[in-house]
Amino acid sequence: RCVLFSNRSAAFARLKNWPAALQDAESAVAAKEDFPKAHCRRGMALLGSGLNEDAYVAFARALALEPNDPVALKGRQACISLLPLWSSQRAARWQRRRFGADLARPSGSTKVYAVSDVHFDHKCNEDWAHRIDDFKFREDVLVVAGNMCDTANGLRRALTTLRSKFRRVFYVPGNHEHWVHPSESAKFPDSFTKLMRVLEICDELDVDVHPAAVCRDVFIVPLLSWYTAEFDEDDPFPDPLGKVDQHCRWPIPDTQVWKYMMKLNSAHVSHLYHGTVISCSHFLPRRTLPFSDHFKAAKSMGCARLDEQVRELKGSRRAHVYGHSHRRHVETTDGVMYVNHYHGEDGGKTERAPLLLIYDGRGLISRTEDICDGAPVQRV
Template identity: 60%
Template sequence: MLGQDVLIVAGNLCDTRNALVRALTTLKAKFRRVFYVPGNHELWLNATEASKYPDSLAKLLGIMETCDELGVDCFPAAVSEDVFVVPLLSWYTAEFDEKDPFPDPNANFDHQCRWPLDPETQVWKYMLKLNEAHLQHPFHGTVITFSHFLPSRNLPFGSFGRAAKAMGCEDLNDQVKSFRLRNRVHVYGHSSRHFAQYEDGVLYVNHYHGTDGGQSERAPLFLIHDGKDIAKRQVEIYSGPTRS
């Protein structure tokens, strides 16, 4: 029932902190709990934020502080008996491109970001390092992890041009699979390809909710746990008219 449910948001809600506050405030009013990880868009720095954040890492920390102020979860927590939600920070690496696993000096991925680390070789490692403390907790029952970027090359994504170089990180999958439990789900964003299938005992789910590419403006949510067991189905949440 809406208002009692837990929502997972796997990033790329917006580009600025102010827009993020509006989006998360709206979602928090509709759901019992909201879990969130930032995507690449949230870590962009535009002219209005240049004086507030010296770099994208500072903005990441600012986003976490904002989530704390809003009551939005960005760290692991139990949501019901024997069910845990575990957010995982992530960034992409060119090694995800199996055919050409090297950075492209001519690529211009996320040029709006500004990092105090080497964006090609260090940012993804830094994100994974931040996750390590959470992987040591004694989770049991069902663990639902989620990230913005793809953790496996086996997951579907648009392979046009050099897209694979900015799509995911295979090392992230090691963290996903480190939970050696029977019931495991991983939700990911970034790709606009709907997907919900098991691989090596993990249910991987992408439920793109944008309006690009002809997606419905009132697309249903995707239910991954019904309070008793892992689920795998869309759930309609609204039947009224679309926005004018």
């Protein structure tokens, strides 16, 4: 039955009858999940249907079963080329539904807060997130600069909690979200597959991962990022003995990941923005921002090309929220306010660990605010 469905899917694909091709391919996968060709057929049908993100996952699963399958390799490469265009049905739907939803909202009607490195999978931080007032921030926006959770299921719980507290949540994944732990290896053949799932979860929860207006003349622009050894000016070469982010599995050379992340941002950077523009990334965009002086830390800290993209975003007032450095910091350099409001693995042990207000309805600002008024409600 698996071979029958697989062959019929290929026949429908040649006729460009993508719905029928996809239906048969999914039947083939259901009949024999460890048959690489079935996953390839599904990838081809998804690609023909304009579902590039899902197609990537299908080809990656085929390659997990048969690493040298030429059809799967070619299909995966096609997806890698198409993903930076954000031309899939899902991405187009997101842009239609989210980008302009708040364009006419009065600018004084919302505030924007920032936080990074929440590590929700530490119980004290999960408790902290639940302590955020249920009503105080109902008209406001939260920017989360990565490292929410190591696992996809944990991330869903974390974003569900934050989404219930704020009108909108903007989020970019950090290095932890790209990790593929042994417990998830059956679901995610590589780190791009994990990224596709992260984006899918955000879509399901109405968490913003693409640029959007949050009110009149205020835009938030999430930027994907990865680090490059060139960030280390004293020794701008990869460390051959480096063991950072060992749980990541990339389908491209490790040294090329940052370049691909920049490509994924290109379409968003080219949008025309105005007024106040707040961008965000997990990794550092400038070498002058403070971070650990630990030996070779710079090699896994940031990417200078990211700052070029930040500065390509046109606006009369600009801010950039980042994380990763474990250093709370605010500075304004050449017209851009750089903000890191690090929470950290133990941040939730401080009962009222604050958020950072970065837009108060009138302009950019830097001021901490309590997560609740009065006595916090204790979780049972």
